Amino acid sequence: xxxxxxxxxxxxxxxxxxxxxxxxxxxxxxxxxxxxxxxxxxxxxxxxxxxxxxxxxxxxxxxxxxxxxxxxxxxxxxxxxxxxxxxxxxxxxxxxxxxxxxxxxxxxxxxxxxxxxxxxxxxxxxxxxxxxxxxxxxxxxxxxxxxxxxxxxxxxxxxxxxxxxxxxxxxxxxxxxxxxxxxxxxxxxxxxxxxxxxxxxxxx
Amino acid sequence: xxxxxxxxxxxxxxxxxxxxxxxxxxxxxxxxxxxxxxxxxxxxxxxxxxxxxxxxxxxxxxxxxxxxxxxxxxxxxxxxxxxxxxxxxxxxxxxxxxxxxxxxxxxxxxxxxxxxxxxxxxxxxxxxxxxxxxxxxxxxxxxxxxxxxxxxxxxxxxxxxxxxxxxxxxxxxxxxxxxxxxxxxxxxx
Numbered sequence: 001x002x003x004x005x006x007x008x009x010x011x012x013x014x015x016x017x018x019x020x021x022x023x024x025x026x027x028x029x030x031x032x033x034x035x036x037x038x039x040x041x042x043x044x045x046x047x048x049x050x051x052x053x054x055x056x057x058x059x060x061x062x063x064x065x066x067x068x069x070x071x072x073x074x075x076x077x078x079x080x081x082x083x084x085x086x087x088x089x090x091x092x093x094x095x096x097x098x099x100x101x102x103x104x105x106x107x108x109x110x111x112x113x114x115x116x117x118x119x120x121x122x123x124x125x126x127x128x129x130x131x132x133x134x135x136x137x138x139x140x141x142x143x144x145x146x147x148x149x150x151x152x153x154x155x156x157x158x159x160x161x162x163x164x165x166x167x168x169x170x171x172x173x174x175x176x177x178x179x180x181x182x183x184x185x186x187x188x189x190x191x192x193x194x195x196x197x198x199x200x201x202x203x204x
Numbered sequence: 205x206x207x208x209x210x211x212x213x214x215x216x217x218x219x220x221x222x223x224x225x226x227x228x229x230x231x232x233x234x235x236x237x238x239x240x241x242x243x244x245x246x247x248x249x250x251x252x253x254x255x256x257x258x259x260x261x262x263x264x265x266x267x268x269x270x271x272x273x274x275x276x277x278x279x280x281x282x283x284x285x286x287x288x289x290x291x292x293x294x295x296x297x298x299x300x301x302x303x304x305x306x307x308x309x310x311x312x313x314x315x316x317x318x319x320x321x322x323x324x325x326x327x328x329x330x331x332x333x334x335x336x337x338x339x340x341x342x343x344x345x346x347x348x349x350x351x352x353x354x355x356x357x358x359x360x361x362x363x364x365x366x367x368x369x370x371x372x373x374x375x376x377x378x379x380x381x382x383x384x385x386x387x388x389x390x391x392x393x
Contacts, residue, residue, distance in 0.1 A: 059262040
């Protein structure tokens with residue numbers, strides 16, 4: 001490498017040279033190592049991280065949004081770009097999966113708010129779709145059934161339920177992400193849980 | 205239906221929280237309440253199905269992710285993290301030469317990738333980074349595979365970084381520390 005190459009303002013050049021650090025070579029690294037390397041500017045390491053968790057981030061955003069898969073894809077793209085911009089600020093690199101999920105949830109919630117431009121999420125929690133799921137399902141179909149029930153929840157119920165039951169977010173985290181008071185989060189979650197449970201009556 | 209409807213003596217929230225803690229410590233009052241116990245069984249299978257929900261969604265759209273991931277990574281490559289500008293000693297007052305931290309980190313990464321069993325995690329420059337020819341401390345954290353002596357791997361890397369920085373860095377290396385921060389399971393990645 002010449003001195004001229006080193007004084008360039010474009011560090012990219014170095015990244016693009018073929019080295020052993022291709023995605024395959026980095027795939028066995030721990031999350032924490034990938035986060036550290038990404039924070040240092042390695043786009044290949046970030047690519048490994050996003051390939052590792054991207055599909056579940058998209059699935060998570062899609063479950064929060066309930067329908068409109070294009071929306072989930074847009075949300076998760078924004079989330080991944082924001083993750084790259086903030087990757088040097090990850091508090092706990094071993095739990096980067098949760099950190100990525102949190103960003104994906106926030107981007108999905110932005111879209112939910114846009115669906116209700118004149119209302120906040122808290123105000124729409126009771127606009128429930130009360131259709132019962134009358135089909136009695138076999139155990140094998142539990143997951144698909146649950147997916148249908150969750151999809152039919154009102155937007156805010158669904159978002160809170162998914163963040164809690166799938167994303168494992170705390171009440172405080174959900175409150176911060178949605179802008180609802182924690183007491184409201186508890187109430188919304190209780191109603192969402194009850195509805196899911198009631199509609200799953202068939203697979204006792 | 206009200207929010208405080210109870211299953212036996214307990215609310216749905218209490219039962220859910222109990223499950224969240226994997227029923228630890230055990231709550232004989234809940235476990236011994238037939239209605240509550242029955243509700244717990246249903247909640248538990250619901251939990252299992254909830255966890256599977258994400259996998260199901262991810263699998264359903266298998267292959268749908270390659271597109272958006274490629275487009276994100278294309279954007280990411282155009283927004284490299286350059287870091288701080290480090291001035292290069294230069295006698296010409298009319299010109300300013302800098303090398304970015306990002307470029308030097310890229311160099312250290314590339315060097316690390318040439319050393320068997322080593323992957324560079326982070327490189328930090330501290331000290332007089334803002335002055336051309338200043339004294340700078342360099343700390344490199346690495347992941348090393350444990351199928352060989354880790355200290356030899358670290359030393360091999362330290363040695364080639366030392367040579368490369370002496371040749372290319374626009375500062376004086378006051379100290380150079382290579383820290384093994386992670387072990388790679390199963391040999392070289």
